[in-house]
Each structure stands twice: as structure tokens, then as C-alpha cells.
Amino acid sequence: MKINRVKLVYFSPTGSTKRIIEEVAKGVGAPVEHIDLTRPEAKTRDFKDFSDELTIIGTPVYAGLIPLEASKRLRRLKAHDTPAVTIVVYGNRAYEDALIELTDLVSEVGFKPIAGGAFVAEHSFSTPEVLIAEGRPDSSDLKKASEFGARIREKLQAAPSIGDVSPVVVPGVRPYRDEFRKSRAPKPGHEPAAPTTREELCTKCGLCIEVCPNEAITIGPTVETQRYACMRCYACIKNCPTDARVMTHPFFAREAMWLHDAFPDRKEPETYL
Numbered sequence: 001m002k003i004n005r006v007k008l009v010y011f012s013p014t015g016s017t018k019r020i021i022e023e024v025a026k027g028v029g030a031p032v033e034h035i036d037l038t039r040p041e042a043k044t045r046d047f048k049d050f051s052d053e054l055t056i057i058g059t060p061v062y063a064g065l066i067p068l069e070a071s072k073r074l075r076r077l078k079a080h081d082t083p084a085v086t087i088v089v090y091g092n093r094a095y096e097d098a099l100i101e102l103t104d105l106v107s108e109v110g111f112k113p114i115a116g117g118a119f120v121a122e123h124s125f126s127t128p129e130v131l132i133a134e135g136r137p138d139s140s141d142l143k144k145a146s147e148f149g150a151r152i153r154e155k156l157q158a159a160p161s162i163g164d165v166s167p168v169v170v171p172g173v174r175p176y177r178d179e180f181r182k183s184r185a186p187k188p189g190h191e192p193a194a195p196t197t198r199e200e201l202c203t204k205c206g207l208c209i210e211v212c213p214n215e216a217i218t219i220g221p222t223v224e225t226q227r228y229a230c231m232r233c234y235a236c237i238k239n240c241p242t243d244a245r246v247m248t249h250p251f252f253a254r255e256a257m258w259l260h261d262a263f264p265d266r267k268e269p270e271t272y273l
């Protein structure tokens with residue numbers, strides 16, 4: 001199969017999933033088209049059906065699974081035996097059943113998954129005080145990502161047609177384990193946490209509104225965040241140019257410390273072809 005073009009489909013609030021799949025695409029070595037599902041427009045935008053162009057699909061791991069909002073947006077795509085690579089990116093704790101969940105989902109909407117991978121990036125909860133998977137993806141991760149891309153190209157080029165390409169088998173358990181997600185969900189009767197704004201540092205530049213995947217933020221006399229719309233993805237915190245956005249809820253400080261202490265060993269990218 002000849003690869004004329006690569007489509008990159010991603011949900012990536014803090015940008016590391018996008019960075020890793022771009023590197024995989026570099027290894028494939030064909031012109032790239034981006035389909036960004038992170039912005040709120042992806043909830044309603046119409047997407048052209050996918051046909052035979054190689055599509056690399058990436059999401060982060062949230063509580064061992066793919067983010068619910070990413071899965072809703074991916075379900076709006078339609079493909080026709082389109083070769084797909086599924087990639088999940090996690091913060092060095094675990095990716096549990098995220099890769100099998102993403103791979104199953106893209107099959108359901110018509111893709112044929114032919115490769116998959118799990119890569120590591122600095123955890124969204126990482127702060128200068130409590131670093132988690134600091135500096136990932138680093139040069140070694142990115143080299144592995146582009147080498148993976150080159151192997152995907154070889155796999156496709158060796159097959160006369162999509163029917164001749166073997167489907168990928170990725171690790172994971174069905175039904176997907178959701179104990180970790182349940183343990184991290186807001187407890188009944190408790191309002192969900194959301195970042196707040198240190199008004200004295202805020203210049204009301206509006207970047208937090210622009211990067212929020214779920215339209216949870218509005219700016220009036222003060223910056224307001226709708227707790228039930230907030231995904232706690234940290235996009236507003238990581239992108240705030242004056243460090244005005246902060247997560248002050250004690251759960252997140254405790255969680256960051258736990259992640260830092262309990263997972264000190266470096267996890268390496270895993271790839272499946």
C-alpha cells in the first residue's frame with residue numbers, strides 16, 4: 001500500500017499527545033493533515049468520511065481510560081476500512097485499558113487498527129514543586145516515536161491492499177477496568193473541583209477561554225469556571241501566561257505527591273504492530 005497522506009486526529013488539552021503523534025508521523029514520512037478534536041467546535045463540526053489515508057489517532061489517559069469527552073468526539077467520525085494507528089499518552093503511572101478502549105472505539109467507527117502504542121509525557125498534575133515524569137517526552141521517547149512511524153510505513157508498504165494488513169492486538173482487559181476512574185470521581189454530594197484564578201495576577205487575556213476544550217470558563221468582572229463543565233485537563237493552568245490559573249483543591253496536591261512518590265521508575269514507550 002502506498003501512503004500518500006497521513007491524517008492526525010487528536011484530543012490533546014496540554015499538547016503532549018499531539019507532539020508524540022506528530023513525531024510518529026515524521027517517521028512515516030508523508031504529508032500531514034491535522035484534525036484537532038480538542039476545541040469545543042469538535043462537538044458539532046461535521047467531519048468528512050475517512051477513506052484509505054493512514055490515520056494516527058491519539059488521546060491522553062485519564063484515570064486509566066480515555067477521556068470521556070475524547071470518546072464522544074471520536075464517535076462522530078466515520079471511516080471505511082481506513083488504516084489506523086492508535087496512541088495513548090500517559091503520565092508514567094499506568095495506561096490500564098486506555099489503549100484497548102481507543103482501539104476498540106476506532107474499529108467501531110470503521111477504522112482498521114494496524115498499530116498501537118503507549119507513550120509517556122510529563123503528567124498534567126506535575127508542578128515545579130512536585131514533578132511527575134519531568135521532561136517527558138524526551139529525545140529518547142521522540143526517537144522511539146519516529147522509529148515506530150518508520151515501522152508502520154514498512155508494514156503498510158509490504159501489503160498489496162488493506163485486506164492484506166494484519167490487525168494489531170494491543171494489551172488490555174474487556175470489560176475495561178474502571179475501578180481507578182470510580183475512585184477518582186467526585187464523591188456524591190461533593191461539588192467537583194475546578195481551577196480558580198488569582199485575580200491579582202490575571203490580565204484577562206482570554207487564553208484560558210481559548211484553550212478550554214469544554215467552554216467551562218467565562219470572563220466578566222472576574223473569571224468564572226463552571227465546575228460541572230470543567231474536565232480538570234489542566235489546559236488553562238499550563239497555558240496561563242501569568243500563572244494566574246491554579247488548582248487549589250487539596251485532592252490534587254495530594255494526588256500529585258502520591259504520583260511522584262509511588263511511581264518513581266521511568267516507564268518506556270510500548271509499541272504494537
Ligand SMILES: Cc1cc2nc3c(=O)[nH]c(=O)nc-3n(C[C@H](O)[C@H](O)[C@H](O)COP(=O)(O)O)c2cc1C
Pocket residue numbers: 011012013014015016017018059060061062063064065089090091092093094095120121122123124125231232233234
Ligand atoms: C484528569 C486526568 C487524569 C489522568 N490520569 C492519568 C492516569 O490514569 N495515568 C497516568 O499515567 N497519567 C494520567 N494523567 C496524565 C496524562 O495522561 C498526561 O499528562 C498526558 O500527557 C496529557 O496529555 P495531553 O498533554 O495531550 O493533554 C491524567 C491527567 C489528567 C488531567
